[in-house]
Amino acid sequence: MEKERRKEVFVRKTSGLIRNLSAWDALVFNLMVMAPTAVLIYGIWASMIWPGVHLPTTALICIPISIVVGLFYAVYSTTMPRSGGDYVWVSRTLHPAIGFMISFCLFMIVLGVAGSYIPWFTQWALSPMLEANGFVDAAAFVSTNEFSYVFAVVFYLICAAIMSKGSKVMSYVLEVLFGLVFLGFIIYSVTLLMGGSAQFAANFNAQTGMNYQAVIDKAIQTGFPGKFLMDATLLGFSFTLINFLGFHCSVYLSGEVKEVRRSQLIAIAGAVIIFGLITWIVYEVTYQGMGGIFVGALSYLAAIGDPSYTLPFVPFLMPYLYRYAVSTPVYTFVLFCWSMMILAAIMTYIAIAVRLTFAWSFDRVLPTALSKVDRHYGAPYMALIFVTIVAILLQIAWLWTPFLSYFAYIPLVWMILQIITGISALVFSRVRKDIYEKAPAIARAKIGPLPVLATLAVLAIISGLYIAYASMQPAMIGAIDPSVLTFSFGLFVIGLVIYAISSIYHRKVGIPLELSFKEVPPE
Secondary structure (H helix, E strand, C coil): CHHHHHHHHCCCCCCCCCCCECHHHHHHHHHHHHCCCCHHHHHHHHHHHCCCCCHHHHHHHHHHHHHHHHHHHHHHHCCCCCCCCHHHHHHHHCCHHHHHHHHHHHHHHHHHHHHHHHHHHHHHHHHHHHHHCCCHHHHHHHCCHHHHHHHHHHHHHHHHHHHCCCHHHHHHHHHHHHHHHHHHHHHHHHHHHHHHHHHHHHHHHHHHCCCHHHHHHHHHHCCCCCCCCHHHHHHHHHHHHHHHCCCCHHHHHHHHECCHHHHHHHHHHHHHHHHHHHHHHHHHHHHHHHHHHHHHHHHHHHHHCCCCCCCCCCCCCHHHHHHHCCCHHHHHHHHHHHHHHHHHHHHHHHHHHHHHHHHHHHCCCCCHHHHCCCCCCCCCHHHHHHHHHHHHHHHHHHHHCHHHHHHCCHHHHHHHHHHHHHHHHHHHHHHCHHHHCCCCHHHHCEECCEEHHHHHHHHHHHHHHHHHHHHCCHHHHCCCCHHHHHHHHHHHHHHHHHHHHHHHHHHHCCCCHHHHHHCCCCC
16 A cells, blocks of 8 residues: 555656756756846946946956855765756655745746847847848837747747757757857857957947047036946946846756756856856946946936937837947947847746656656656656746736836845755755665765755855845845736745645645655655
């Protein structure tokens, strides 16, 4: 009887997923979740909010912080290396309802960010490319919500088609897209360094009707500090750190990673270092090629709505300034390469949502049909179909309702997830000795009297608390909006309600849901 009961706990004896992703594949996946060169937008926002921030320094500050948090996720993942990541860990340590709650929030976050990135591509990349080449009407057309929605549907279907061929095919596509992003990054860096700020200033004066030095002078007159400030940098780094989020997301694909314990360490730490260096370089060459004080001054004038800011693009974004440094063909190609970062990021967000859905279904929290896997490619195709439909439907809300604005406190929610995961690691060795004692040596290691995993968990919790606090400061969000705050915490409540409904149902049919969480899911 007991044997039959255990047999019913999971959908089947094996996950059906194929471990064919290398450490490099996982590393590139993490990089594209973070979206390298998206910092060209985040940096402008940081400059607008904290005048005097020195952006290259913020990147150097973020690297060690992110490595510590990344090592926490990498080490913790070695204990239960299964698809679903922290959903699996937290549901086996704190409580299944808490594990589902935090992963449901992440599910909504990644689909929310994916939806917001669609206009990034159509309105902030494709439209400027067309406009720069004289196709003004076409630029206006692709900026419409109608075009954005059609593009979203087509692109989500393309993502589904790629992922249906398995995670390895997806990784090949991501590596090609990363190659294009990196090529654009190299061209951007070399051309700015070769041209220099003096040439940029001359081009800016000739092409804009504004004056380079007058921008700086006007900004200083209206309150811009005119120099880099350490306090602004120490505050502004929180914005750069937000851009680093996602460096650990290969843990959600753990069931498809080869030599997973070694690979995750390489993938997470490597992604942080590479992303950090790209961020530092792209900020440094921007300062060298355009002038750091000028970029800060122009950001300041745009932020306060000063009438002297007359550039033709609103919002003001750093990639658009590049058009005054190079020829139109070079600008267009680099912007095209930059836009590949947006598409790759969307694909990774869909992949994360699919793996979460698969993990929930495998534990029977959601209908078991969603855990079906294609035998040839090892792709969780039912979860993929489900997520694709949800993403297409949600895109309507993203574009034609204010729904997306309710995701304004994503950094706060994300950090709550990190803090809860950190707490679960602190109690792991006590509440799940059966799993802890089977964990690899690195998860049970100590530095003197201090357990490595617990120490990293504490540091991750501290980091999470700081970012959560910084992300809710008035400089970042203005006055706290009660409706947005209610929505943010409402996501946690919805997750608990869904789990409760599933738990009640399974008790009635004689398969208590909690049985699934007494064990680590099979490979």
